[in-house]
Amino acid sequence: MTRTWPIALGIYVLMLPVTAMVPLLYPLTEGRYPGLSDLERHLFMSAHMAGALLFAVVAGLLSDRLGVRKRLIVPALFVNGGVLLLMAWPWPYGMQLLLRFIEGCAHITVLSLAMTLAADRAPRGREGGAMGLVGGALSLGVASGAVLGGYVGAETPEAVFFLGGGLMLAAGLAGVWILRDAPLRQAPQRLGQMLRLALQRRALLVPYAFTFVDRLTVGFIISTVSLYFATVLGFDPTRIGLSMAAFLLPFALLTYPAGLLCQRRDPVVLMAVGSLLYGLFLAGLGFASAQAVVLVMALGGVVAAMMFAPSLVLVTRLADPAQRATAMGGFHLAGSLGFMLGPLVGVAAVALLRALGHEPWPGVFLLVGALEALCVLVCMPWLLRLHRAGVVAPASGRTQAG
Numbered sequence: 001m002t003r004t005w006p007i008a009l010g011i012y013v014l015m016l017p018v019t020a021m022v023p024l025l026y027p028l029t030e031g032r033y034p035g036l037s038d039l040e041r042h043l044f045m046s047a048h049m050a051g052a053l054l055f056a057v058v059a060g061l062l063s064d065r066l067g068v069r070k071r072l073i074v075p076a077l078f079v080n081g082g083v084l085l086l087m088a089w090p091w092p093y094g095m096q097l098l099l100r101f102i103e104g105c106a107h108i109t110v111l112s113l114a115m116t117l118a119a120d121r122a123p124r125g126r127e128g129g130a131m132g133l134v135g136g137a138l139s140l141g142v143a144s145g146a147v148l149g150g151y152v153g154a155e156t157p158e159a160v161f162f163l164g165g166g167l168m169l170a171a172g173l174a175g176v177w178i179l180r181d182a183p184l185r186q187a188p189q190r191l192g193q194m195l196r197l198a199l200q201r202r203a204l205l206v207p208y209a210f211t212f213v214d215r216l217t218v219g220f221i222i223s224t225v226s227l228y229f230a231t232v233l234g235f236d237p238t239r240i241g242l243s244m245a246a247f248l249l250p251f252a253l254l255t256y257p258a259g260l261l262c263q264r265r266d267p268v269v270l271m272a273v274g275s276l277l278y279g280l281f282l283a284g285l286g287f288a289s290a291q292a293v294v295l296v297m298a299l300g301g302v303v304a305a306m307m308f309a310p311s312l313v314l315v316t317r318l319a320d321p322a323q324r325a326t327a328m329g330g331f332h333l334a335g336s337l338g339f340m341l342g343p344l345v346g347v348a349a350v351a352l353l354r355a356l357g358h359e360p361w362p363g364v365f366l367l368v369g370a371l372e373a374l375c376v377l378v379c380m381p382w383l384l385r386l387h388r389a390g391v392v393a394p395a396s397g398r399t400q401a402g
Contacts, residue, residue, distance in 0.1 A: 004130045006178050007118045008137035013171050014077075014110055015141025017084055017164025018048075019248075020149030022222045023240035026230045027157040033093045038227075038350065040093070042343035045223045047097040049340035051104025056336045059109040060116065060329020069117040069325070070179045073110050074172055080106035081168030088161035104336075111138075112332045116325040119316045120182035131312040132259015139255050139308070143248030150241020157237075203318050203389075204327055206382045207311040208334040210271055213375040214307060215335035217282060219342020220368050221247070224350065225285070232361060233290045246294040250301030251308070258309035267310035267317075268387045272376050274306025279372030286362025314386075 021028060021044075029041040063072055083103045087096060115134050122130035153160045222244075229235040229243060262270065281300035288296040311331075319327030349367050350360040376383070 004118045004121060004133050007114050007121070008134045010171055010175065010179075011111065011114050011134055012137040012141040012144070013167055014080075014107070014114070015138055016145040016148060016167055017160065018107065019142045019145035019222065019244070020152065020160040020164060022146050022226055022244055023150040023237040024153040024157045024160060025223065025226045027153070027237065028160075031157060032090070033096075036093070038347050039344075041227065042223050042347045043097060044100060045219065045343045046340050047100035048104040048107070049219065049336050051101040051106075052108035052336035053104075053333060053340050055105040055108050056112055056333035057326070057329040059112050060325040060327075060332075063113050063116065063325045063329075064323060068181055069113045069120070070175070070181050073113050073117075073179060074175045076106045076109040076113075077168050077172035077175055080110065081165045081172060083165075084161050084168060085165035088158045088165075108332055108336060112329050113325065115312075116328045117179070117182065119324055119328070120321070122316075129256075129260055129263065131316055132256040132262070132309050135259060135309050135312050136252050136254075136256035139248060139252030139305070141252075143245045143252050146241045146244035146248060148241075150238040154237050201318060201323075201327070203382070203386060204315065204330065206268075206379055206386060207271070207314040207318075208330060209379055210275060210307065210311050210375060211331055212334040212338040213371050214275070214278070214304075214311070214338065216338035216342040216345060216371065217278070217368055219339040220346045221342075223343035224346030224364065228361065229293070233293070235290075243293050243297055247297035247301040247304070250298055251304045252301075254302060254305035255309050258305045259313060262310050262313040266387055267313045268383050271307050271310035271314070272379075272383055274303055274308075274310070275372045275376050277303035278307055279369040281369070282372065283362075283366050283369030286365025 025041065025044065029036055029044050033040075059072060059076075063069055066072075080103060083099050083106065087099050087103070091099070115131075115138075118130050118134045148163070149160050152163055226240055226244070229240045235243065258270065278300065281296070281303055285293075285296055285300065315327050315331045316324065345368070346364065349364045353360040353363050
């Protein structure tokens with residue numbers, strides 16, 4: 001843990017400005033640019049994830065090719081901070097979306113390579129604890145950011161840009177002095193070789209599929225659900241932030257124990273069961289009253305930890321050390337694609353139900369919750385194969401499926 005905690009702390013800080021904007025989605029879009037459509041408001045979140053989608057794999061491939069992490073992480077932190085400060089200026093909305101795109105590129109570069117560096121520094125067979133710690137830090141940063149944004153931006157929404165920009169610049173300066181690359185156990189391979197090897201490890205497609213659906217639902221929560229809280233339930237930014245934190249805090253606190261549990265129990269089973277329970281939470285959220293939202297969100301956070309940590313552990317165990325950044329980049333690519341599509345799926349489902357003459361609530365929640373069950377059903381043959389292959393074993397001689 002001593003090798004990983006500085007990286008985990010950096011990931012915590014990295015996530016704060018990302019979700020600080022979630023409870024402020026309506027004032028940062030409709031408030032600053034009156035007359036935006038539902039789609040245009042949702043694009044504020046999707047633009048960020050489009051940049052993350054582009055750089056999720058590019059950063060990992062480049063890092064593996066060069067054999068370094070720090071020399072890419074630190075410049076990306078400075079870019080992230082500078083772009084956040086620029087977003088405080090009243091640019092045209094199209095320019096704001098472009099800045100959000102660039103922010104997403106820089107953010108995912110730092111996140112993907114920082115998580116890879118944590119895996120690099122973890123002792124062999126102890127990946128579960130390392131991934132649980134950084135996953136918990138990520139989730140705690142997400143939870144803290146939601147609360148922080150609701151308070152900081154309650155009067156002046158643009159304040160979150162100054163807060164986030166300052167934090168990223170400070171993190172960049174700290175990274176110059178604190179971060180240290182770990183020696184790779186194998187020489188970095190050429191780009192073409194890494195791509196071929198990543199494609200050959202078909203077992204990685206299982207955690208990729210789960211993180212795609214899981215992050216799609218998160219994209220739905222931070223956009224459609226945030227707007228639902230504001231426009232249907234009448235929540236103000238502070239209450240939206242607290243509702244999001246009710247989900248994210250249990251998620252954060254239980255991610256590390258879930259990672260440790262993966263060292264004793266099969267992560268495949270934990271991931272599948274957690275996903276089914278998470279789908280039930282999403283479906284039920286649409287039926288919750290305003291008074292019950294916090295309780296339902298808290299229960300959702302508990303089951304969310306059961307699926308997030310195991311998927312991270314599976315990626316680190318299924319990938320060779322020299323391709324680990326590439327594999328983690330693919331994991332974040334799948335997640336970023338889901339995150340980008342989540343707001344679009346949400347607004348499309350709302351529009352479809354209205355076009356069919358139905359009220360969108362709670363039907364939208366039922367549709368999105370069903371995606372989790374569908375993912376488990378479709379992946380069941382591969383889940384059984386991984387379970388029988390014994391990827392649960394953390395020892396160096398474990399079986400690699402696929």
